[in-house]
Amino acid sequence: MPPDAAKAEAREARDTRWSALMMAAQAGDGRAYDRLLREILPLLRGIANARLRDPAEAEDAVQDALLTLHRVRATYDPTRPFTPWMAAIAERRALDRGRSRGRRAAREVQIEAAEHIASATVPEAERGLARAELRAALGELPASQATALRLAKIEELSLAEASARSGLSVGALKVATHRALHSLRKRLGGGEGT
């Protein structure tokens, strides 16, 4: 068998397997879903990396794609191939990331200027410690809270944009952001005020 034909056959077999896993996931099989998402991860990363140069940004786009895929999993028709359905979602999220990155570019200049002021007043070691502590606290948040916080407070998207990106409703986003800030305050020993 020519190598191209063998590759095409392998791709077809893989798609059939993913389609079956997705059908099981639609029926509520969490293990099949976990396996499917782990298997498609390299492909999602490939799509995001092809669109976005910054690796961290690309990984965020992968997470956006996973959240969207989860939200619209009822739109998958088991009689159709799985890969184009998944790739369309991943392409969309990577494109959205690219666009919002462009919009953020101007704001980032201002933040860099502010960092210059901060470095004159706070010792480097202390800032490093605070950053590490914050990163650890962020890492412990549940997925929905971490996503809500990242989109609404760090990327400063509007609630509508954050909702479209994350797949969470506006109400759920508000609740998740509030809870995330509350957990961080508690963890980092801050007061209750905003």
Place this chain on the structure above:
Amino acid sequence: MRTEELIAELSRGLAPVRPLPGPCTLAMRWLAIAVIVVALAVACFGLRHDLAARLAAGPDLRQMAAAGLTGVLAAIAAFQLSFPDRDPRWALLPLPAFGFWLADLGWGCLQDFARLGPEGLQLTWSFPCLGFILGFGLPLSLAMAWLGRHAAPLRPVPVAALGGLAAASIANVGLVLTHHLDAALEALVWHGLAILVTTAAAALLGPRVMRAAA
């Protein structure tokens, strides 16, 4: 949060979902609602008294058919686009019928001008046209946004805008059955304006309805 942790969280306690019906089934459901609503409106307002003569003459029947076809094709296109893996070129599906409809109205304007001179192109306000298409088109557009709410994180604006075009076109069929408007220019301007406003309003409000309902 690491991506692998996100996957574990998404898989934990996964709720079963029923796969959505296909785009054509969803379009037929929406069309059934739209036809019932417009038929009820026609029943309330009553058929125009000279309908049989107008339909026999030709242009009104042609325009109704073009509007109806635009509505059906726009509804199918909207629901096709609401699924992630469908070709974006589905958005072009209603354009030939819509183009024919506008061109036919434009041709009517030229015929009025040839028959009556500049008087045939006089424009007067026609609030009932605007009111009918907006009054029925906008709620039907929002019903489409609700039925296509799964498109919220994917292509909400094109889906909502096509929903607006579909709703305004179906409402237009009802309008031709009830409202007395003979001049082609008036039909072109007021019906065209109402369709434009409905489509723009649907594109603006539809995504909000999708996000709120999703």
